Amino acid sequence: MLQMKHTLRTICLFTLLITSASWLGTLQKDTLQQSMKRGEEVYATSCANCHMPQGEGVEGAFPPLAKTVYLKNQKRAIDIILHGQEGEIVVNGKTYNVPMAAMNHLTDQQVADVLNYVSNTWGNKNPMIKPVQVKTARK
Ligand code: HEC
Numbered sequence: 001m002l003q004m005k006h007t008l009r010t011i012c013l014f015t016l017l018i019t020s021a022s023w024l025g026t027l028q029k030d031t032l033q034q035s036m037k038r039g040e041e042v043y044a045t046s047c048a049n050c051h052m053p054q055g056e057g058v059e060g061a062f063p064p065l066a067k068t069v070y071l072k073n074q075k076r077a078i079d080i081i082l083h084g085q086e087g088e089i090v091v092n093g094k095t096y097n098v099p100m101a102a103m104n105h106l107t108d109q110q111v112a113d114v115l116n117y118v119s120n121t122w123g124n125k126n127p128m129i130k131p132v133q134v135k136t137a138r139k
Contacts, residue, residue: 039117055122063091066122078137108134
C-alpha cells in the first residue's frame with residue numbers, strides 16, 4: 001500500500017513537471033508570425049509615411065522596402081533603424097540621397113518586430129531577427 005502511494009506520488013510529480021515545462025515552452029516561443037504581426041503596427045506608425053503602406057517608396061525621395069537588398073544583411077538593417085542612413089544609395093536600380101533619421105527611440109523588441117515585418121513582406125524573405133541582436137547593435 002505504502003509502495004503504491006509512493007508510485008502514485010512520483011507519477012503525479014512527473015506529470016506536473018512535464019505539463020509545466022511544455023507550458024513554459026509555449027510562453028517563451030515567439031514565432032516569426034507573431035513578431036511580424038506586432039511589426040506591422042510599428043510599420044504603420046513609424047515607417048509607412050515615408051516608405052509607403054506597401055513598401056513601394058516614393059521615387060526620388062524615399063526608397064522602396066519591397067524587394068530591397070538592404071534587408072538581406074541583418075546587421076546593416078538594424079544599423080539603419082538605430083543609427084539612420086545618409087549618403088547616396090541605389091535601391092532596385094534607382095538612386096536615392098535623402099537622409100533617414102535614426103529611430104533609436106524604438107525598443108529592441110519594436111526594431112526586431114518591424115524589421116521582421118518588412119523583411120518578410122512584399123516578396124521579401126529573410127531569417128528572424130531577435131531583440132538581443134538589436135541590443136548588441138545599440139552600443
Ligand atoms: C522620414 C522618412 C523616413 C522614415 C519615417 C523611415 N525612413 Fe527608412 N529611409 C528613408 C530615406 C530617405 C532613406 C534613404 C537614405 C539615403 O538616401 O541614404 C531610407 C532608407 C531605408 C532603408 C535602406 C534602403 C532601402 O530602401 O532598402 C531601409 C531598410 C529603411 N529605410 C527602413 C526603414 C524602416 C523599417 C522604417 C521604420 C522603422 C523607416 N525606414 C522609417 C526615409 C525614412
